[in-house]
Amino acid sequence: MSIVMEKSNFEVANIILSQSNMFTFEELLIQLHEKGIEIEEEQVKMTIKNLKSSGLVYDYGTKYSLSTLMMR
Known part of the structure; x- marks a missing residue:
């Protein structure tokens, strides 16, 4: 199954997956905001939730990090 994302959701996912810390x-x-991407906070939360459910992002309470698979 292919996933089609709106441009803003794609940009959010891209920024999240580019985090090194x-x-x-x-x-x-x-x-x-610095990159000029205007998106609702709820959409950002949904993108994080989707990346978490895919095992790409871990939630540590108030902080997030990428899966070690993404850091290779």
Whole structure:
């Protein structure tokens, strides 16, 4: 099954998957704003949730990190 994402969701996923250190939701929102990406916070949360359910992002309470598979 292929997944089709809107451009803004793709950009959010791209920024998340490019993180090299742990990050907070607020830090992610700042990065999106700095890149001129306007997206609802709920869409960002949904993108994180989808990446978590795929095993690509881990949730450590207030911080997130990429799976070790993504760090290779």
